[in-house]
Amino acid sequence: MTSEETPHFHCPLPIDEYTHVLLAHGGGGRLMHRLIEGLFLPMFHNPTLATRHDGALLECGDRKLAFTTDSYVVRPLFFPGGDIGTLAVNGTVNDLAMCGAHPLCLSSGFILEEGFSVASLRRIVQSMSQAAREAGVQLVTGDTKVVDRGKGDGVYINTAGIGVVMADRLIAPASVEPGDAILLSGDIGRHGIAIMAVREGLAFETTIESDCAPLAAPVLALLKARIEVHCLRDLTRGGLASALVEIAEAAQLHIGVRESAIPVREDVRGACEILGFDPLYVANEGRFVAFVAWRDAERALSLLLSHPLCAGAALIGSVGTEPQGLVTMRSSIGAERIVDMLSGEQLPRIC
Amino acid sequence: MTSEETPHFHCPLPIDEYTHVLLAHGGGGRLMHRLIEGLFLPMFHNPTLATRHDGALLECGDRKLAFTTDSYVVRPLFFPGGDIGTLAVNGTVNDLAMCGAHPLCLSSGFILEEGFSVASLRRIVQSMSQAAREAGVQLVTGDTKVVDRGKGDGVYINTAGIGVVMADRLIAPASVEPGDAILLSGDIGRHGIAIMAVREGLAFETTIESDCAPLAAPVLALLKARIEVHCLRDLTRGGLASALVEIAEAAQLHIGVRESAIPVREDVRGACEILGFDPLYVANEGRFVAFVAWRDAERALSLLLSHPLCAGAALIGSVGTEPQGLVTMRSSIGAERIVDMLSGEQLPRIC
Numbered sequence: 001m002t003s004e005e006t007p008h009f010h011c012p013l014p015i016d017e018y019t020h021v022l023l024a025h026g027g028g029g030r031l032m033h034r035l036i037e038g039l040f041l042p043m044f045h046n047p048t049l050a051t052r053h054d055g056a057l058l059e060c061g062d063r064k065l066a067f068t069t070d071s072y073v074v075r076p077l078f079f080p081g082g083d084i085g086t087l088a089v090n091g092t093v094n095d096l097a098m099c100g101a102h103p104l105c106l107s108s109g110f111i112l113e114e115g116f117s118v119a120s121l122r123r124i125v126q127s128m129s130q131a132a133r134e135a136g137v138q139l140v141t142g143d144t145k146v147v148d149r150g151k152g153d154g155v156y157i158n159t160a161g162i163g164v165v166m167a168d169r170l171i172a173p174a175s176v177e178p179g180d181a182i183l184l185s186g187d188i189g190r191h192g193i194a195i196m197a198v199r200e201g202l203a204f205e206t207t208i209e210s211d212c213a214p215l216a217a218p219v220l221a222l223l224k225a226r227i228e229v230h231c232l233r234d235l236t237r238g239g240l241a242s243a244l245v246e247i248a249e250a251a252q253l254h255i256g257v258r259e260s261a262i263p264v265r266e267d268v269r270g271a272c273e274i275l276g277f278d279p280l281y282v283a284n285e286g287r288f289v290a291f292v293a294w295r296d297a298e299r300a301l302s303l304l305l306s307h308p309l310c311a312g313a314a315l316i317g318s319v320g321t322e323p324q325g326l327v328t329m330r331s332s333i334g335a336e337r338i339v340d341m342l343s344g345e346q347l348p349r350i351c
Numbered sequence: 352m353t354s355e356e357t358p359h360f361h362c363p364l365p366i367d368e369y370t371h372v373l374l375a376h377g378g379g380g381r382l383m384h385r386l387i388e389g390l391f392l393p394m395f396h397n398p399t400l401a402t403r404h405d406g407a408l409l410e411c412g413d414r415k416l417a418f419t420t421d422s423y424v425v426r427p428l429f430f431p432g433g434d435i436g437t438l439a440v441n442g443t444v445n446d447l448a449m450c451g452a453h454p455l456c457l458s459s460g461f462i463l464e465e466g467f468s469v470a471s472l473r474r475i476v477q478s479m480s481q482a483a484r485e486a487g488v489q490l491v492t493g494d495t496k497v498v499d500r501g502k503g504d505g506v507y508i509n510t511a512g513i514g515v516v517m518a519d520r521l522i523a524p525a526s527v528e529p530g531d532a533i534l535l536s537g538d539i540g541r542h543g544i545a546i547m548a549v550r551e552g553l554a555f556e557t558t559i560e561s562d563c564a565p566l567a568a569p570v571l572a573l574l575k576a577r578i579e580v581h582c583l584r585d586l587t588r589g590g591l592a593s594a595l596v597e598i599a600e601a602a603q604l605h606i607g608v609r610e611s612a613i614p615v616r617e618d619v620r621g622a623c624e625i626l627g628f629d630p631l632y633v634a635n636e637g638r639f640v641a642f643v644a645w646r647d648a649e650r651a652l653s654l655l656l657s658h659p660l661c662a663g664a665a666l667i668g669s670v671g672t673e674p675q676g677l678v679t680m681r682s683s684i685g686a687e688r689i690v691d692m693l694s695g696e697q698l699p700r701i702c
Contacts, residue, residue, distance in 0.1 A: 021467040026497030035495060039473060043480045044490040048456070056491035058456060058513070061414035069458035069511055070494045105399070105409060107420035109509045111462070116372040122390060129394045139395040140407035143421045143509075144386060146377030147700065151504040156496075158460045160420055160511030162409070349498065 026349075028237025028283075029342035033246075053172045054095040054233065057165060066099035068092060069160035075349045077120065077154055080194045081209030084157055085127030087285060087351055090214050091236065092161040093135045097216040098232040098288065100171040100223055101163030103135060108142040108159050113152030124155065135214035137161070166223050173250035175230040180319040181297035182255065183290045185218065185304055186211070186312035187263040188240050192282035193271045195350055202274075206267050213286030218307040227300045228293035235287045236351055238341060241280040243289060244327045245341045255327040257317030257339075280329075281342055283350040291319065377700075379588025379634075380693035384597075404523050405446040405584065408516060417450035419443060420511035426700045428471065428505055431545045432560030435508055436478030438636060438702055441565050442587065443512040444486045448567040449583040449639065451522040451574060452514030454486060459493040459510050464503030475506065486565035488512070517574050524601035526581040531670040532648035533606065534641045536569065536655055537562070537663035538614040539591050543633035544622045546701055553625075557618050564637030569658040578651045579644035586638045587702055589692060592631040594640060595678045596692045606678040608668030608690075631680075632693055634701040642670065 024031040041049060048056045055068030072088045082090075089106065096103040108128065112121065132139050169175065194210040196202070215234060222229055231251075233243045240262070248255040264272075264279045272279045286309060292300045297315060304313035327339040375382040392400060399407045406419030423439045433441075440457065447454040459479065463472065483490050520526065545561040547553070566585060573580055582602075584594045591613070599606040615623075615630045623630045637660060643651045648666060655664035678690040 018469050020469060021463045021465060021472065021497055023465045023497050023499065026463065026495055032495060039476055040493060040495075043473075043476045044459075044483070044493070046489045046491065048489060048491040049493075056456065056458075058491070060416070060455075060515070061412045063412035063414070065411070065513075067456065067458060067513060068492050069460045069509070071460040071462050071496045071509060073462060073496045073498050104411075105407065105418065107407075107418060107511045108395075109420045109422040109460075109511075111422050111424060111507055112372045112377065114372060114374045118369055118371060121372065122394075125390055125394045132395070138397045138399060140397065140399040140409070141419050142391060142395070142400075144377055144383060144391075145422045145424045145507075145700070146372055146374050147424050147504060147507075148374065150501070153498060153502040156462055156498075156507065158420070158422060158494075158509035158511075160458045160460075160509075162416075162418060162513065164411070349496070 023348045027342065028242055031343060054098040057099060064165040066096050066101035066163040066165055068095040069158065070095065071156060071158040072351060073156050073349050074195065074351050075153065076198050077124065079198045079210060080207050082212040083124055083127050084155065085124035086131045086212050088157040088159045089128050089131035089135060090212050090285060091351060092159040093137060094215045094234040096161050096163035097219040098234050099163065099165060100167030100219065100229065100232065101165045102220060103137045103161055103163045103216050105138045105140040106132065106159045106161045108139055108157060110144045111152060111156040112144065112146045113154055114146055114149040116154050121155065135216060166220060167229065171229055171232055173231055173247045176247060176251040176253055176291050176319055177230060178253060178319055178321050179294050180230055180291045181294050181315055182257065182317045182319065183292065183301055183304060184262060184314050184316045185288050185310040187265050188235065188284055188287055189264055189268040189272060189279035189282035191285040192347055192350055193268050196275060196347060197271065204267055204271055208267055208271060211284055211286035213309050215286065215288055215309065218304055218310050221303055221307060222290065222300055225303055227296045229290060230293065231291040233289050235284040235289065237283055239281040239283055241339050242341045245339065248327045249325050252325050254320040254323055255317060256320060257329050259329050260332045261314050261316040263312045263314055280339065283347065285351065374699045378693065379593055382694060405449040408450060415516040417447050417452035417514040417516055419446040420509065421446065422507060422509040423702060424507050424700050425546065425702050426504065427549050428475065430549050430561055431558050433563040434475055434478050435506065436475035437482045437563050439508040439510045440479050440482035440486060441563050441636060442702060443510040444488060445566045445585040447512050447514035448570040449585050450514065450516060451518030451570065451580065451583065452516045453571060454488045454512055454514045454567050456489045456491040457483065457510045457512045459490055459508060461495045462503060462507040463495065463497045464505055465497055465500040467505050472506065486567060517571060518580065522580055522583055524582055524598045527598060527602040527604055527642050527670055528581060529604060529670055529672050530645050531581055531642045532645050532666055533608065533668045533670065534643065534652055534655060535613060535665050535667045536639050536661040538616050539586065539635055539638055540615055540619040540623060540630035540633040542636040543698055543701055544619050547626060547698060555618055555622055559618055559622060562635055562637035564660050566637065566639055566660065569655055569661050572654055572658060573641065573651055576654055578647045580641055581644065582642040584640050586635040586640065588634055590632040590634055592690050593692045596690065599678045600676050603676050605671040605674055606668060607671060608680050610680050611683045612665050612667040614663045614665055631690065634698065636702065
C-alpha cells in the first residue's frame with residue numbers, strides 16, 4: 001500500500017501530547033479513541049468499561065441489563081428527517097439494541113441556553129415523545145439545567161438508557177470469529193449529508209433526509225429467529241469505516257469488505273463527491289452492521305430485508321485472521337486498500 | 352400572614368407565557384417546576400415520571416431498580432471541597448440514595464468545549480474516579496462530545512445512575528404521613544456559599560468548603576435498622592426550603608419546622624448576611640431530609656448522629672394536615688411564616 005491509498009493511516013499523538021481539547025477529540029475517529037484509551041479507561045478502570053462496547057452489561061438479579069449514555073450536540077437542531085430530540089431517543093435506543101437488549105426506558109438531561117426559544121424546546125420535546133413511542137421506550141426521569149447566554153448552543157441533550165439483554169451469548173467485538181459474515185442494514189451516509197446540506201445551505205435535486213430510526217425491532221427479530229449474532233454496531237460518528245476498524249482492532253481479526261456491496265444512494269454519492277467526503281466515514285443514525293455465523297448469513301439477510309428499516313440490507317464482507325486487526329476493502333476493479341479511522345475530524349457535531 | 356413576610360409567595364407565569372428560556376428555569380425554584388409541569392410531564396406522560404421523585408423506580412425481574420440522571424454545569428469548575436467531577440458522582444449517587452437504593456453504577460457524558468485544558472480534564476476525571484471509589488459505585492459507560500470554542504463553558508458533565516432499591520416500602524412524597532418526624536442530616540448552606548465565595552472573589556475568615564459527599568451509607572444504615580422511612584430528599588438547588596415545599600405540595604400535607612432547630616454554621620450565616628441570602632434557599636450537596644414515623648424518630652436521629660457525614664443531624668419539625676400543601680416555619684420568638692419556593696433565581700449554575 002502507498003500513503004496515497006491510505007491518507008488517514010497515521011497515529012496522532014497520545015492524549016498527553018495535547019494541552020487543549022480539539023474538536024476532533026469528539027469526532028468518533030482516532031483522536032477520540034486516544035482520549036478514551038489514554039484518560040477515561042485507565043482512570044475509571046473496571047472490567048465492565050473495559051469491554052469497550054456501545055453499552056455496559058450488568059448482572060442484576062435474574063436479569064442481565066444493558067446500560068448506555070450519549071450526549072447530543074448536533075447542529076443545526078432541526079434537519080430533514082429529524083431533530084436533536086429524535087436523535088437523542090433513537091441514538092440511545094440503538095446503543096441498547098447493539099447490546100442485544102430490548103430497550104426499557106430512558107433518562108433525559110437538558111442543558112438549555114438562556115434565551116433559547118420555548119417554542120423550539122416544545123417542538124424538540126414533542127419529537128422525543130413521539131420517537132420514544134415509536135421505539136417502545138418510556139422517558140422515566142430527567143433533569144434541566146440552564147446556562148448563561150453565549151455559554152451553550154440552544155440546547156444539548158443527554159439520554160441514558162436501560163435495556164434487558166435478550167441475547168443468550170455475549171454480543172461484542174470479542175465474540176467475533178473468523179468466518180463470520182458481515183451484514184450492513186442499508187444504504188450509508190444519509191444522516192451526515194442531511195446535516196451538512198442544511199449547515200452549508202446546499203440544495204440537491206432531492207432533499208436527502210437523515211436515516212435516523214430505532215433499530216431495536218430488526219435486531220430483536222434476528223435474536224428471536226435464533227440467528228447466531230456475534231457482534232452488532234450502529235454506524236454513527238465516524239461512519240461504517242470507524243465501526244469496522246474498532247471491531248477489527250478489538251477482536252484482533254481481519255475484516256474484509258467489498259466496496260461494490262456497500263449500498264450508497266446516488267444522491268448521497270453525488271453530494272459526497274461535491275463535498276469531498278468519503279461515504280464510508282459519513283455518519284448514519286439508522287444503520288448497523290451485524291456479524292453473524294456464516295451458516296446463518298442468508299437467513300439473517302432475508303430477515304433484515306423483510307424489515308422496512310432494513311430494505312437495503314446487504315452482505316458486505318467477512319472476517320478472517322490476517323492481516324490481524326486491520327480492515328481492507330476490495331474495489332470493483334480488484335484493488336485492495338486498508339481502511340482506517342479518520343485521525344482528524346470529518347464533520348464536527350453531527351450527533 | 353402579610354406579603355412582607357412571604358416575599359416569594361406569588362405564582363410566576365406558566366411556561367407558555369415565556370417565549371424564551373430564562374436562567375431561573377434551571378434554578379430549582381418555582382419557574383423550573385412550571386417548566387417540568389407545563390412541558391416535560393405532559394409530553395413524556397407515564398406513571399413512573401408522574402411520581403416526581405428524585406429517580407424513577409422500575410420493576411426488573413426479581414429486583415426493583417432506581418434510575419436517575421443529572422447534568423452538572425457548575426461554575427467555577429473547581430471550588431473549596433470539590434469540583435464538577437466530585438459533584439457529578441455524588442449528586443447522582445445521592446439521588447439514588449433518596450430512592451432508598453444502593454447505588455450500583457453510573458454513566459458519564461462529557462460535553463467538552465474546544466480549547467479546554469487537558470490538565471483540567473484530567474483533574475476532573477481523577478476526582479470522579481476517587482468520588483466513585485468512595486461512594487462504592489463504578490463508572491461503567493460513557494460518551495464524549497466536543498463543541499466549538501465559545502459554545503460551551505469548559506466542560507459539562509451528565510451522569511445517570513442505577514441503584515437497587517433496598518427499602519421495603521415506597522420512599523416518596525406520597526408516603527409521607529401526618530405525624531411524621533422530619534430529620535435534617537446536618538448544617539445547611541455550605542455548598543452554595545463555597546461556590547459564591549470563589550465566584551465573587553470573597554474571602555471569609557475561614558474557608559467555607561462545600562459539603563459535597565455521598566449520602567448512600569447513612570441512608571442505607573437507616574433502612575438496615577428498619578427505621579420506617581417515608582420520604583428522603585437531598586437538598587440541592589433551591590436548598591432546604593424548596594425540598595420541603597415540593598414534598599408538602601406533592602403529599603398535600605402541612606410541614607412545620609422550627610427555625611432554631613435548623614443548624615447553620617456561624618461563618619455560613621455571616622456570609623449569607625453579607626450576600627443577602629437566606630440559608631434556607633442556599634444549595635447543599637451532602638445534606639438530606641428524612642421523613643420517618645414518629646416512633647422511630649429518636650432512634651433514627653441517633654443513627655444519623657453516629658455517622659461522620661451526619662454529625663450535625665437534628666429533628667427540625669413534623670408533618671400535619673393543615674394548612675394543606677404548605678410549609679410554615681416558627682421563629683425563635685414564636686412568629687410563624689410561610690416558606691415558599693423561590694420564584695426567580697438565587698444563584699444560577701450552583702451544581
